[in-house]
Amino acid sequence: MRFFFRWWVFYPALLIAAGAIILASLGPAVLRHEARPVAGAVEDGALVLAGDALSHAEASPETVFYVARNAGWRVTGLRVAVLPGNGPVKPEERGLRVLLAGDMAQALGSGPFRVDVEVAPVPVTTAPFLALGLDRGGTIEWLTQPVSVVESVISYTFAASASGALQAIALRPVATLEDYNYGVEIRSIRIVPIAGAGAS
Known part of the structure; x- marks a missing residue:
């Protein structure tokens, strides 16, 4: 001793x-972070991506991200921020992508879709806008919506596409300032197949 x-x-x-x-x-x-397709959960005909389904996103050069967890190490959200100097989302960007498992992608088809994103602001550096894109095998289709200063649900509506089945949801915060990484926390993503809707 x-x-x-x-x-x-x-x-x-x-x-x-x-x-x-x-x-x-x-x-x-x-x-080590592992980007891989996720299945999510089916609720009332919609595909819901939450919890562990948000923890295997595929990174992009324009963004940084962090998987938020509670004291029991359960995933509570996905924090994603845009790096300074990137401005509005560009058509050729891939974004931070949540990849969908093949069986889920085939079940969802090619749309039309409404995508409801539960978003929480982050302290001090909340991005004023969040662009969301659908990867259906071609160029990602982006829509941009404003972000509230309180926790809220942002809805995006996409028309059907001949490109193919939905393969991934892409996320890209949009900042108006370039002094820091501005972002949001994604709590859940709900993909709702709908009929007869155009992009908005």
């Missing part, structure tokens, strides 16, 4: 123990 309390043994052991405690407290957050 005396040997353990010698400084060249005790302090390295203390550092190792402290590191182990920190890693344990981080839990799944230390795992």
Whole structure:
């Protein structure tokens, strides 16, 4: 026991123990991010992406993102921000994409769709606009809507497309200032197949 309390043994052991405690407290957050298709859940004919379904998004060069978790390490949302200098979303951008599993994509078809996004502001740096796009196998179709200063649901309506089945939902905050990363927290995405709607 005396040997353990010698400084060249005790302090390295203390550092190792402290590191182990920190890693344990981080839990799944230390795992490497894996972008992969997700299935979501079907509710009343709509596909709902929430919780773990938001934790496997595919990154884009214009954005940064963070998977928010509660004390029990359950996913509570997806924070996404645009990097300074990117301005309005461009047609060729891919955005931060939530990829859909093949069976869900085929079941949803090619639209038309209404997409309801539950959005929460982030402290100080909330983006004033959120662009949402549908990836149906071709160029992503983008629509941009304003973001409220309180938690709210933003709706986007897309017409049917001949491009193919819906493959992914793309997200891209839009900022008017270029001094910081401005973004939002996505709590859920609800994809509702509808009939006879045009893009708006």
